[in-house]
Amino acid sequence: xxxxxxxxxxxxxxxxxxxxxxxxxxxxxxxxxxxxxxxxxxxxxxxxxxxxxxxxxxxxxxxxxxxxxxxxxxxxxxxxxxxxxxxxxxxxxxxxxxxxxxxxxxxxxxxxxxxxxxxxxxxxxxxxxxxxxxxxxxxxxxxxxxxxxxxxxxxxxxxxxxxxxxxxxxxxxxxxxxxxxxxxxxxxxxxxxxxxxxxxxxxxxxxxxxxxxxxxxxxxxxxxxxxxxxxxxxxxxxxxxxxxxxxxxxxxxxxxxxxxxxxxxxxxxxxxxxxxxxxxxxxxxxxxxxxxxxxxxxxxxxxxxxxxxxxxxxxxxxxxxxxxxxxxxxxxxxxxxxxxxxxxxxxxxxxxxxxxxxxxxxxxxxxxxxxxxxxxxxxxxxxxxxxxxxxxxxxxxxxxxxxxxxxxxxxxxxxxxxxxxxxxxxxxxxxxxxxxxxxxxxxxxxxxxxxxxxxxxxxxxxxxxxxxxxxxxxxxxxxxxxxxxxxxxxxxxxxxxxxxxxxxxxxxxxxxxxx
Amino acid sequence: xxxxxxxxxxxxxxxxxxxxxxxxxxxxxxxxxxxxxxxxxxxxxxxxxxxxxxxxxxxxxxxxxxxxxxxxxxxxxxxxxxxxxxxxxxxxxxxxxxxxxxxxxxxxxxxxxxxxxxxxxxxxxxxxxxxxxxxxxxxxxxxxxxxxxxxxxxxx
Numbered sequence: 325x326x327x328x329x330x331x332x333x334x335x336x337x338x339x340x341x342x343x344x345x346x347x348x349x350x351x352x353x354x355x356x357x358x359x360x361x362x363x364x365x366x367x368x369x370x371x372x373x374x375x376x377x378x379x380x381x382x383x384x385x386x387x388x389x390x391x392x393x394x395x396x397x398x399x400x401x402x403x404x405x406x407x408x409x410x411x412x413x414x415x416x417x418x419x420x421x422x423x424x425x426x427x428x429x430x431x432x433x434x435x436x437x438x439x440x441x442x443x444x445x446x447x448x449x450x451x452x453x454x455x456x457x458x459x460x461x462x463x464x465x466x467x468x469x470x471x472x473x474x475x476x477x478x479x480x481x482x483x484x485x486x487x488x489x490x491x492x493x494x495x496x497x498x499x500x501x502x503x504x505x506x507x508x509x510x511x512x513x514x515x516x517x518x519x520x521x522x523x524x525x526x527x528x529x530x531x532x533x534x535x536x537x538x539x540x541x542x543x544x545x546x547x548x549x550x551x552x553x554x555x556x557x558x559x560x561x562x563x564x565x566x567x568x569x570x571x572x573x574x575x576x577x578x579x580x581x582x583x584x585x586x587x588x589x590x591x592x593x594x595x596x597x598x599x600x601x602x603x604x605x606x607x608x609x610x611x612x613x614x615x616x617x618x619x620x621x622x623x624x625x626x627x628x629x630x631x632x633x634x635x636x637x638x639x640x641x642x643x644x645x646x647x648x649x650x651x652x653x654x655x656x657x658x659x660x661x662x663x664x665x666x667x668x669x670x671x672x673x674x675x676x677x678x679x680x681x682x683x684x685x686x687x688x689x690x691x692x693x694x695x696x697x698x699x700x701x702x703x704x705x706x707x708x709x710x711x712x713x714x715x716x717x718x719x720x721x722x723x724x725x726x727x728x729x730x731x732x733x734x735x736x737x738x739x740x741x742x743x744x745x746x747x748x749x750x751x752x753x754x755x756x757x758x759x760x761x762x763x764x765x766x767x768x769x770x771x772x773x774x775x776x777x778x779x780x781x782x783x784x785x786x787x788x789x790x791x792x793x794x795x796x797x798x799x800x801x802x803x804x805x806x807x808x809x810x811x812x813x814x815x816x817x818x819x820x821x822x823x824x825x826x827x828x829x830x831x832x833x834x835x836x837x838x839x
Numbered sequence: 840x841x842x843x844x845x846x847x848x849x850x851x852x853x854x855x856x857x858x859x860x861x862x863x864x865x866x867x868x869x870x871x872x873x874x875x876x877x878x879x880x881x882x883x884x885x886x887x888x889x890x891x892x893x894x895x896x897x898x899x900x901x902x903x904x905x906x907x908x909x910x911x912x913x914x915x916x917x918x919x920x921x922x923x924x925x926x927x928x929x930x931x932x933x934x935x936x937x938x939x940x941x942x943x944x945x946x947x948x949x950x951x952x953x954x955x956x957x958x959x960x961x962x963x964x965x966x967x968x969x970x971x972x973x974x975x976x977x978x979x980x981x982x983x984x985x986x987x988x989x990x991x992x993x994x995x
Contacts, residue, residue: 334960334961334962334975335961335962335964335965335977337975338960338962338965338968338975338976338977338978339965339977339978370964370965371964371965373965504959504961505958505959506959507916507917507918507919507958507959507963508916508917508918508963509959509961509963510961510962510963510964513961540855545900546957546959546960546961547961548973549975581855583855583856583859583860584859584863585859585898586859586862586863586898586899586900586901587898587899587900587957588897588898588899589958600856600859601855601856602855602856603855603856603857603858603859603860603894604858604890604894605893605894605897606897606898607897620855621855662963662964663964664918664921664963664964664966665917665918665919665920665921665922665963665966666921666922667964670963670964670965670966671964672964693922694922702917706916706917736918736963738917738918738921738963739921740921741921744921749917749920752917752920755943755944756916756958759944759958760958762897
């Protein structure tokens with residue numbers, strides 16, 4: 325019997341995985357070949373998608389990118405390594421070999437909809453360990469691990485867990501922030517599509533530890549595949565008794581509901597997300613009170629990004645100390661970095677913190693897809709800094725990025741070649757803020773619009789130096805006066821573009837005041 | 840129809856975030872949220888019409904009028920910009936004669952095709968990305984894609 329594996333991951337589907345699957349089924353139906361096809365998550369080597377794997381006694385061999393018209397030749401040739409699309413053993417592909425997959429260990433390997441497969445590949449070991457510990461000790465493990473929120477703010481998770489645990493209330497909540505809106509990021513999507521039980525396990529551990537009985541996954545509406553997979557996984561978890569009145573046999577209730585957003589970037593901000601989850605406009609709340617004390621419906625709420633919660637099972641399985649030993653300094657553990665934009669080998673690359681940006685972009689990613697020089701790299705989404713091609717020796721570590729006024733964010737890395745116009749990118753940062761601002765505070769709501777207008781003057785070479793000064797002043801104001809990171813960090817891409825690419829902001833006759 | 844809408848809306852009143860769920864359900868059924876239903880939604884949730892309108896207008900997903908037969912979403916975010924999202928948008932605009940100038944921010948429509956900007960489909964590693972009637976596409980070629988949509992538009 326031939327055992328085949330093909331991703332159902334959106335990135336694979338977007339480049340034709342479903343057509344390949346249909347062809348496999350059609351060809352095998354018409355011949356008498358005994359074939360099983362399992363749809364899995366993606367290994368994260370997206371430039372090779374659709375990547376088809378075959379299992380033999382020694383593990384998995386890969387073929388990619390596979391086109392539907394290759395299917396019959398692959399079957400006829402018994403998936404010989406001589407096939408032009410042959411990639412060899414998955415674990416020996418250079419891109420894969422260099423990774424340390426802890427969070428994504430099962431992604432692309434196990435059947436995402438089979439709880440039995442999840443357990444077979446090491447799932448639920450963290451939850452089992454957690455059940456042998458007191459809630460205090462579970463929180464202590466998280467604190468020891470040094471895990472910091474993976475959504476972008478990098479707040480120490482253990483402190484948040486203890487705050488919620490110690491809060492006295494008749495109802496507490498776990499809210500998973502799956503509103504992954506940053507361009508260049510797709511780790512949340514991949515893990516929800518490829519290993520949904522991991523998120524469920526992480527949320528159950530969190531629920532038992534802080535005393536919450538209900539969890540919500542706030543999922544962005546742009547992720548229909550993830551919605552579909554999560555719904556099925558939750559059903560399976562309920563049927564198995566992992567979720568329900570006696571969750572995981574712990575004697576306490578815990579259940580999870582998926583809540584779908586409606587297309588608002590700002591709802592990735594935790595207080596805006598909570599407002600949205602309450603069915604309101606997603607307007608930011610002033611902090612304090614912290615959501616950990618007064619969150620959803622005013623109750624103590626542990627709000628965590630998908631990858632933060634997905635890091636939890638491994639921590640409980642191997643111990644907080646094990647996790648702390650990975651990474652560098654205060655940036656502990658592994659991080660699934662996401663290589664995107666104009667890059668030759670785009671995909672997901674999970675390694676401990678400390679790898680340099682240049683290694684990721686050049687050695688791993690292979691430089692630009694266009695073959696032109698790398699001019700700019702934006703790290704951390706639309707509110708992240710643009711770094712020039714000669715500054716890529718920086719280490720991927722929260723503190724190193726903070727030192728240069730940038731952020732690691734959610735680990736998204738977007739590469740641009742030398743055709744990029746950085747003044748246009750700076751204007752876009754304001755435009756995006758203007759479009760996505762919740763409107764609650766003036767610096768963000770008005771500042772973004774004025775920033776875009778002023779940048780337009782700069783681009784048209786009108787009073788360039790005067791207008792650049794205005795932009796700088798506006799950036800200071802937005803940073804100091806905005807209620808949340810939307811307005812407060814929009815200056816980050818703008819300033820970095822102006823600082824590292826000044827030539828793009830000066831017209832040929834700019835100092836004379838333009839036309 | 841009003842009775843059916845009322846039953847549908849009522850089924851969400853006790854849920855956390857029920858209003859958003861009700862609006863999603865209405866849009867799923869009709870393709871848009873008929874402004875005539877706003878008073879009914881407001882009454883059922885016991886909130887003001889202004890609040891309902893405020894929620895509808897806050898979120899990009901909710902439409903106040905029916906979309907074209909084909910809904911095309913083109914990602915306008917950075918990763919897609921880096922590999923030609925602006926070119927796709929421009930080609931699309933000129934080829935099918937969309938009335939709106941700035942498709943990077945605004946929705947535009949001909950009779951049969953509605954083109955909407957979207958900010959990230961999570962396909963940043965296989966950019967540029969679009970969706971055609973909900974079907975995701977990556978590594979999109981501007982020329983082929985705009986021709987395909989033109990053919991869709993002409994077929995009506």
